[in-house]
Amino acid sequence: MMGEVAQFHFLRPWWLVLALPALGLWWLQRREADTTARWRRVIDPVLLRHLTIGGDRRRWLSPENLLLVLWALGLLAVAGPTWRQLPSPFAQAARPAMFVVKVTPSMLERDLAPTRLDRARQKMADLLKLREGAPTGLVAYAGSAHLVLPPTPDAAALTTMTGALAPDLMPRQGDALGDAVTLAADTLRRGGQGGSVLVFADAAPTLAEGASGVPVTLYALHPPSREADPSIAAAAAVLHADVVDVTLDDADVGDLAHILATAGAPPPAPGEGVRWEEAGYWLTPLLALFALLWFRRGWVLA
Structure with missing residues (x-):
């Protein structure tokens, strides 16, 4: 009221x-x-x-x-x-999303076969199929954060970019999760279409208090037999983010697709402002x- x-x-x-x-x-x-x-x-x-x-x-x-x-x-x-x-009289447009991927040596661990980074790529590919036509961008980070691709409906281009990510390509080692989320959020704000941020990471650094201004989800990459690194929960509390744990089936992908499809305000229809x-x-x-x-x-x- x-x-x-x-x-x-x-x-x-x-x-x-x-x-x-x-x-x-x-x-x-x-x-x-x-x-x-x-x-x-x-x-x-x-x-x-x-x-x-x-x-x-x-x-x-x-x-x-x-x-x-x-x-x-x-x-x-x-x-x-x-x-x-x-509400818009047209079909509701898909919400954009930014994939934020951690690219560090720890992501090459094989406890999540074939590697944590490869499993992240597989989950991203499955998620893009469920989000067919939805604009999706990519940020890679290690000790620094870098915009790889702004939101685009071209899933093939994003898949190609994620396939090329490797720790030895990153200019600085470390864990700049906060900078990566800020960069992704700023990219979404410049697009003016709303959207949310999805982080693929196996662990997180200690973050300073602060809101990104957009919905954030942390996808915890860890073996299903073990609990996620405690730093993930701590980072989620600071970012006011949801946490989704990896699963051997596609239940986690379905949860992520639902979150990305409903998080935040829907974008306006093309050529249409707020009514x-x-x-x-x-x-x-x-x-x-x-x-x-x-x-x-x-x-x-x-």
Whole structure:
């Protein structure tokens, strides 16, 4: 409820400027309708009350007051009050994702056959099949982070790039996970289509507190017979990330596909910005109800 209140705004707020002439006309109308105003200048007010019948009493339900209410309701309706976004009428576009792959000597360990890095490549290939057509990018990191490929729907290009990754190609040894996630998040933000980050790693360094601004998932590469390195859980807590453990079947790939398909806000349809549901038409029954009074005999002359 509070979120809807925070998003309340008008689609055409400039129409509300017409409230100023409405107030001016209402004030002039009331001044003209006050038949005793001219006599107050020459007759004592106490005496004038005894010389008039009902002249000093104003009815709240009068034509000029009701006209002001109708004008205000009409302006509110035309200004387009809204607080809720409309879903896209087109097929929902796939959310982009950035694959962040650790490329260090530890990823060549064979406890996850054939190697941890090769198993990551296999899982990425399976995941790309489930995400067919979804833009996917690639960041490789060791002691430094490097953008290999921005988000692209070309799965073959990304598969080729991941196949070429090797620890001896990295310019610096180490574990710059924080820099890699930041680079991936910045790449997604520049694309302006939303999306999330998926990290393939066997362990993680100690990270400083800080939010990436995009959803992050850590895919823990470890033998199914052993628990993930404790550093993975610690990094996930800092990054506010989900953790998915490797499995021998494709259950982990299905979980990752679901996370990437639902994490974060969906991108807008091509050529379409954010669309808001207009609520001004809910005021039209009130306008029609008040307008019925003008069909009452003698109302305008009241």
